[in-house]
Amino acid sequence: MIVTKRANDPVWTNIYAYAQLPAELRRLDEIAHNLWWVWTPKAQNLFRRISPELWESTEGNPITPTRLLSAEEMAALVADKDFMAQLDEVYADFQAYMNEPADAVRPSVAYFSMEYGLTNILKIYSGGLGVLAGDYLKEASDSNVRLTAVGFLYRYGYFTQSLSPEGQQQANYEAQDFTQLPIEQIFEEDGQTPLILEVPYAGHTVYSHVWKVNVGRISLYLLDTDIPQNSEWDRPITHQLYGGDWENRMKQEYLLGIGGVLLLNRLGISKDVYHMNEGHAAFMSVQRLLDYVEGEGLPFDEALELVRASSIYTCHTPVPAGHDYFDEELLGKYLGHIPGRLGISWHDFISLGRENPESNEKFSMSVFALNTCQEANGVSLLHGRVSQEMFAPVWKGFFPEELHVGYVTNGVHLPTWASAEWQELYTKHFGKDFLKKQTEEATWAKIQQLPNETIWETHQAIKLRLIEHIRTFYGEKWIRNSGNPETTVSVLEGINPNALIIGFGRRFATYKRAHLLFTDLERLERIVNNPKYPVQFLFTGKAHPADGGGQGLIKHILEISRLPQFLGKIIFLENYDMRLASKLIAGVDIWMNTPTRPLEASGTSGEKAEMNGVLNLSVLDGWWYEGYRKGAGWALTDKRTFADQSLQDKLDATTIYDLLEKEIVPLYFQRDGKPYSDGWVQTMKNSMNFIAPHYTMRRMMDDYYERFYTKLAERSARLHADSNRIARELTEWKRTTAEAWDSMQVVSVECSESAAYMSNERHTGDEETVRLVLDKGALTSDLEVELIDAREDAQGRLRFVAKTALTLVERNGSREVYELRFKQARPGHYKRALRIVPSHPELPHRMDFALVRWVALQ
């Protein structure tokens, strides 16, 4: 028989056909490949115009339309005079922006972060930390400072959230198609061979492709290990953000810190200041130490002196449990080869990551960061204090409030988060260059002169857009999933632009207390079902896939939202991301935040709301602790009444209901025959006038320069001068001082002759003298001796009250006498003692060399 069917398997060749843009349209591609368009509404309008449908369906991705245009469509665009004029205008703006020379005065910065929230289409962020880092890069561009950033290009990024009919969160990880993203691959000099970064791990090498994101004038480099050169074991390093096990986390942090610095070296980039955005990036110090030790032949201590002098660590977590810890075995597996190369022992190395070097604590990334950075900070005033408490065990002998750990309150990038309507209004009324003066209240004060009607209409337009978005974006999905189209439609149609709409969007971590509002359902029912004063709530947020409690909370809220009395009054919007955030924080009337104090380190979504005249109702925690002004929003008191959390929750919930019933709802609906409430609009104006200017990213960046970067760059330059002369001298001084420290002896402590002294009793106004005689032994360094007063607080913790320096009055060989004559100033029960610390003019602060000797007064 004749064989009538026969075929071999096809062998397919991949063809990537990119649209060949005509010369006239090449500029489109150039603009698309610079995220400047993300915060330039004009540029977005241009891309939207090419194809409104594609713009919507790609969540606003400018790459896809230009890639998918057929030759005819391109010809049509080129023939469209209006379009071409718009392109000319946007391109001219872009060029003008890009051509401004960078600020050559302010120090340059290398910035490392695990995540960056720049635009929704680049899924390399999960939440607040990433959005903050993304906003920071955008402001670095606007402020035109010299900053280069490093992070990861995740294949799967963070998950998108969908909800099962039962309300169970489903986490979907979707692969990103790198060819459809506004990124560029970095090539070797030949322009053809992809650059491959080689990072030595213990015993093998990990290879990464390198991508670049143009964030206006700033370059963000992203590492990508998902390439065939790597083993199946290493390819997933950059698959997921905060996914995988501890070992993968270790491999990621190794790559970010060590690989990131190697990349900068490879690209010939060196900076004045190195900034770790969270402890994840702390291993950047490891490679920088290696560079000094192996590259320049410096001894370890001198290298550490130089690394510290140019490094800053920003902590975003208020609780120790939120930090990364690695056990010794895992640390050894990956960094076991490091101490030998640095010329120190394993014990010395691991001690850099321990509060108590002689213990067998796990290696803490934050402690390592603190030990290798001269400066450290929290992200709000309150969080700065919390961080001092949290880090106090690292520097024994000092009180938390004495630590050098400072703060910079987080801010948000105004051009990203203020809606186009508001930006137009600001430009028109505050002046064309208002962005340059965005941190001044005087700029924003002009809002007070605008008619209330203008403010209200601007707000309502954005609110309507939000409602429209919810109806179109969620409608279809919900109808498909609910099996009950009528109900879904009535819920969607029931979203009422005339209702007081309250938004709540954040990660569903338990401490954020999303459940607070649901403490008393009967009372809530009365609030949302008042026919004269309609109130609606929009909830949104993801829970970490490993956080069962958070997922339970989502389910709980979803169940409540389905009860007949809450149907259409409480609505849960799935998949909170930057795109939804930008619509939500601008379109609601109130943004609500109810964390357990002091667990919200800063929070930034409420700041985004401020840029849009949306009022905050929030616990006095994080940024709101500083930001709240009477008559410009609402605050839940910062007093903690109950130690028991459930009682505290009840009380806080009652406060929210009270505020809503007695203040917020009446104010909102006090219409006096107008379509809006004058009192409400005045509150909006106040919040824009008095709060918004202080929470912009520009203010935050200025703070980093003023409080940290400039200081670091100056000291670092001084230490480097003259072949590291001062670094070397300081190292030598530290070594000899540390070696001789214990040879110092207290000869005597004499107190004033007063007999009353012995009774420990004083009266205000009593004068006395303290005289300390020391034999410094082998110690040659200068000392500071001070009298410390402390007091026990209600929890029995010792609090710093005051310190007064003793004066060196006599020196005779190794014998030194210090004296202080003082008056008892305040009444009360004090604890008093003397403290001795070494002193050197080149120390940036005492925690830099924390030798402490306490001396009892008797």
Ligand SMILES: *Cc1c(COP(=O)(O)O)cnc(C)c1O
């Ligand atoms: C701004 C933002 C956050 C951070 O807001 P918090 O107030 O810190 O909760 C989180 N997720 C998204 C998508 C954001 O845009």
